[in-house]
Amino acid sequence: MQAITLTTRGAAGVALREIPRPAEVPGHVRVRMLAASVNRVDLYMRDSGAGITHRLPQVMGVDGAGEVISAPADSGLAPGTRVVLYPAVFCGLCRACLSGEQALCHHVRILGEHRDGTFAEEISVPVRAVLPVPPEADPVQAAVLGVAYLTAWRMVFGPGAAAGPGRTVLVQGAGGGVACAAVQLALIAGARVIAATTGAEKIAYFQSVGAETLDYRETDIAREVLAMTGGEGADLVVDSVGERSWPASLRAAARGGHVVTCGATTGGHPSAEIQRLFVRQLSVRGSTLGSVEEFRRLLRCWLDGRLLPRIDSCFPLAEVPRAFDRLDDPARLGKIAIRIA
Known part of the structure; x- marks a missing residue:
């Protein structure tokens, strides 16, 4: 073969x-x-x-x-x-x-x-x-679905996740496979979604599906997220980018918020900013794939027509x-x- x-x-x-x-x-x-x-x-x-x-x-x-x-x-x-x-x-x-x-x-x-x-x-x-x-x-x-969407499913719906009505989700590097999936799933969950991306086509796409957008090449992402949320920040930050976006991800997170990572495309050794973690009581979680039961739920979501x-x-x-x-x-x-x- x-x-x-x-x-x-x-x-x-x-x-x-x-x-x-x-x-x-x-x-x-x-x-x-x-x-x-x-x-x-x-x-x-x-x-x-x-x-x-x-x-x-x-x-x-x-x-x-x-x-x-x-x-x-x-x-x-x-x-x-x-x-x-x-x-x-x-x-x-x-x-x-x-x-x-x-x-x-x-x-x-x-x-x-x-x-x-x-x-x-x-x-x-x-x-x-x-x-x-x-x-x-x-x-x-x-x-x-098996890697990107399953990983995103756990990031959005898994332990400690904060996606849902009344919640704000920031997705860094939203054009990537897992990140794009996270935008879609967070919208399905009923959350307010802010997609950080760049390029007219990507911005137009995410706006067309109901997300708000920020161009990371032209904007201070953390400052804009705080401004958009009345100083509160994002309840959940999805980051698969790594070193380049990590400082903004931590600064954009709400007090008691969650930062979930599944990748380090731009490098895996950012500053940990430990003081920010404990002062703002942030939780940081890693995510790779998901359970078989989570996969079944994802497949049902897709087969029911809620996810394309x-x-x-x-x-x-x-x-x-x-x-x-x-x-x-x-x-x-x-x-x-x-x-x-």
């Missing part, structure tokens, strides 16, 4: 290659991949991969959707069943798994990071890592390297999808 594999670090190590199809494994489902999406971690794996236990060559890609080729008889998954992949393989037995926090599994192996991923014609994963969807569901839309994923562009499997270039394009707005079949 064909797959996008990483053999060495750097862009030259990413290519479409012929590899063996996955073997039949007890308790696993073989899935014919229909679509996947590009995530920031794909570039990290391409260029570094430091701190992530893995072995090259490796199939890239973290999330995706497809249809069942074969599955255990007692799984209820007949051949042809459309499914969305939960992006992490988890043990189901550790304390985290038993408490329903599969993303915190002590033995977690994330697709495309710790093991072969979704940029392939087929994949084999445990039964518990697939969720069925109706046959009429758009596989490209489904494919973009924002897809910037779609590339065929052979053009994943071009999709990676688009991920770094400042004009990108939302998710980049990969159509496989």
Whole structure:
């Protein structure tokens, strides 16, 4: 079968290659991949991969959707069943798994990071890592939900989240995949949403869906958020940008507010501003993926028609390297999808 594999670090190590199809494994489902999406971690794996236990060559890609080729008889998954992949393989037995926090599994192996991923014609994963969807569901839309939208779901609705009617949510770097998802989900929650972004197209889009906007290249974000909220600040700040936006995120947060981060695109070592944290009693939380139950809720939201994923562009499997270039394009707005079949 064909797959996008990483053999060495750097862009030259990413290519479409012929590899063996996955073997039949007890308790696993073989899935014919229909679509996947590009995530920031794909570039990290391409260029570094430091701190992530893995072995090259490796199939890239973290999330995706497809249809069942074969599955255990007692799984209820007949051949042809459309499914969305939960992006992490988890043990189901550790304390985290038993408490329903599969993303915190002590033995977690994330697709495309710790093991072969979704940029392939087929994949084999445990039964518990697939969720069925109706046959009429758009596989490209489904494919973009597993990482960006699930992570955003936890950021907006998870522990300590402050999104909802009467609450203000600031989303930094709103044009990115997770950030754009957070804007959409916070609006669904009924919150007042301020999207910090730049570029006329992005500003027009976020205004069209009901968010207020600030251009971070022309505005002191923290000062403007405070002015817009009568000096109160944002109850929830979503930041996936990192060093460049972090000081403004802390200054823009309301007293007792929450700052949630899931990425460090511009660097991972900002000033902690500890005094501001304790004086204003801010909480800072990290977020990566979400639980299986949170994924089910996200899928219901999408299937009910309340959520339409924002897809910037779609590339065929052979053009994943071009999709990676688009991920770094400042004009990108939302998710980049990969159509496989």
